[in-house]
Amino acid sequence: MRNPLRYRVFYTARQKIVTSTVVLALLVWGTFVVVDRATTPEDRSCAPGVERPQGSGECVGVAIAGDGYDFGQPHLAPVAAAIGRENATLRGGRYATVALLLPLTSTGGGLPQKVLHELQGAFAEQYRANRDNNQTPKIRLLLANTGKDNVHWKRTVDQLKTLTGDPHRLRAVSGIATSNAAVRGAVGELTKAGIAVVGTTITADDIANGPRRSPFPGLARVSPTNGDEARALADFGAVDSAKALLVHDTRTGDHYTDTLKNAFSTLLKKSPYEPQLFTSAEDPNAEGTTANTFRQITHLVCDTRAETVFFAGRHTQLRQFINALGARGCKERRFTLLTGDEASYLGADRQLDREALDSGLTVRYAALAHPDAWRAAGRYAPPRTGGSPAAYAEFLRMLGEASKAPTGPIGPFGPATLADGQAIIAYDAMALAVRAIREATPPGQWGPAVADVGRQWPQVKGPLKVEGASGWICLDNYGNPYNKAVPVVELTNTTPKFVALAWPEGKPPADNCMPPRRS
Template sequence: MPDRLTDRLRRHVRTPRQKLVASVVAAAVVLGLGGYGVARLTTPEDRSCATGVERPEGSDECVGVNGDGHDFGIAALRDIAGAIGRENAPLKEGEYVTVAVLLPLTSTDAGMRTKVLHELQGAYAYQYRANHQSNSQTPKIRLVLANTGKGNAHWRATVDRLTALTGAPDRLRAVSGVATSSTEIRESVAALTGAGVAVVGTTITADDIANGPGAGNNRYPGLARVSPTNSDEAKALAHFGKVDAAKAFLVQDTRTGDHYTDTLKAAFAANLKGAPHEPALFTSPADPTEEGTTANTFRQITHLICDTRAETVFFAGRHTQLRQFINALGSRGCADRAFTVLTGDEGSYLGADEKLDRSALKAKLTVRYAALAHPDAWRAAPGRTVPRTGGSEQAYGDFLKDIARAAPPGNPVALTDGQAIVAYDAMATAVHAIRQATPQGSRYPELADVATQWPQVKGSLRVQGASGWICLDNYGNPYNKAVPIVELAQDGSQRFVQIAWPEGRPPAASCLPPKRG
């Protein structure tokens, strides 16, 4: 019994040395865990996605600039991003300059995701031609992807990153893409051109994201575009359709701040001065890719259209609302009357829109839009000849060879929406300016010299675009650019009708813009 009591005392009563050792061990454990906790609290969270790309605070999107093959977490972009990364990899410092494609790469809108993919494919196709099939012209071109995030919400951080790349080794010399006529894109263009960076818009068509004559109208020095303005689209539609204003009706969005819609409705109104009725109005959601409640409004508007003598309806709005409007017209009360809907290039999204009621197109309803490009525009076909000026079969044939390299095996690039064609032409225009601005004996141009090239892109110095000739006026706007008129067929396919021209006829062989009053 005493022996067992002694053993218990030995287990609970430690010597001074044992107490010291125990205290040291306990302190070490506490300090170690505490240090780990402090480190966790004080070390910034790693929000990087790839070189030049990170997740902004409060967002899971990967935003920034990268040319190493990063796909920004979008599986559909993996192949094309990888191809661009492989093309960039062997380029050596000092032999190349950088061109960025600025787009909302992580958009969740299905139509925008398709647009983004096709634009990257078109841009890469011309990058490859510039580096491998241009008689060893220099500098070579490094292409990088610049993501502005869903709704272009993170444009500022991405633009800041781009302007920081104008020095060595990147030597950013141009930005392409800038493909939507939104407030965020207008501010992006202002910031880039304000920093001396040349910008080539692909599918921006808003008249107020452009330069022009007169004091205060050169807000974006260094901006060029390869697509016609909304005003030119409206003129081309008017020349094509020879619309009787007395039998026309305008449906327009009242949401302001959308530069595509604002300038399109102004252009349509200018061409419908003799229309007998005021426009029918609807208001799209703040994010026009959302459904909202406009479908109900369009159901009511169809009743008003039936009350008129209209035969042609001009629609000034984005593609989601356009689709809702067409669906509503398909079940209109006056089904015995035929109508033609005319709209801008947002109509190009309809072919891939799964929510479009294709049966509506069988109800004496024709839908036509002014496209930016179409694969049949510069290909001869039975009963249709190619215009002798304004574009060429050869330029389009070169594009077809180049774009084949941008597609995964067995999965050719879709061309009917025109996005790949226009993006290819924008890259061609950017590369043209970069190489024209490179002094003889130099390896690359100075930043400021690229943005001054646009007034010379005309006449024999025009760009032979796959979408048609790109002849720029002194303000960087395409002169009398070919406008393919496309009809949405009953099966949802996008059928080329004919080329229309803002000036009513193709440009002269010289392709020199006339002096404006």
């Protein structure tokens, strides 16, 4: 039997026309949508100067508006907004810009907290500089994101190189916080373009200039090198190399790990023990299988006469090694583990077995700064030279003022959050950048020529040193800090504890703080 509905819908002339028209309209509309999507670029912008690269959900680049954009990071929102409010007060064109170049969207391993603290410290110095006896030029601060693990550094650096003219007037880049290949590339590109760079927490010996080679003209640093840290640690601990051994990463290309390993190896030339080796994952923040390797290494360490273990590796592997030592079979023996400033990440690492630190294991590291280094307490009195309590007190005062409305808030801070040293060292790096910008400014001019800023480093010494919150910043002719104070800090099951100041030269600098000739 025929279906009358089917007949009526599909076989009458009228229905054929209607059906054909509807189908044609749908085909035309579908074709238009496909063509439109294929020919119209996807909007991947996040803010002026910032967008999501293809294949990435991160917003990277330079926030050129300087209006408080936080790169989608809620924990950075208060301090980013404060920076935006401060930038908005700058009128009349008598300002110079400093960009803060950091992996702002990094996750895990304590990185979000460290990035936050760097922004807080840098902003405190911007706030101070813009109220310092009406000196000019005023300082505008821009945030520049290289993305997680600095993957998008090239894109961001290429942007920065275009910002030296009006209206941005970029004259220095600070931040530059990790000693790896990406950061080395960024420093190279920026200094090649004549832009001054002030590193905060880069410590690798090979991201530096020297008397034989200066691959980064215009680079200055406020942190000691890994070599200086190692010498300060060894001098402080009076280490007997006959009872010491080295544990180090075999993965090459990481400038922090490579140069720390070399520095420790030099110190332990007379050690009777060959180094114990591990190989981290390509991503140093990945857990990988190194925890198993460290469990085996602890058995080998127990079979030596070693009392001191030097560790050259990143914080994830350091945490795994500490956890393994906490579960060692020879708990009746006491060990001291010495390492570089990467250990500062562990203060906020929830995966650290804090009971390991109560098992006869002492973990000490060379910090870049610490809130107790320049404050008298109990029997401790800071040394007469190399830094000053007054400079640290000024830092605290500026941080406190900048956090209050209407300038602030800038997010949480206090003794615990200052313990990683990031805010302190970022404040000092900005102070060094501000000094160079203003000293390079000719009388009567709004600001300096781009190339002149990085030429100021040889004069930052003696009476012209920067009185940093982390200690005196006396630069040699190549932009490296001379005999910079190294706080020795001990990990505890609560807050990292300041132990004492150590010095690469074995004692604090003289009053004049003049670096010796280097050959």
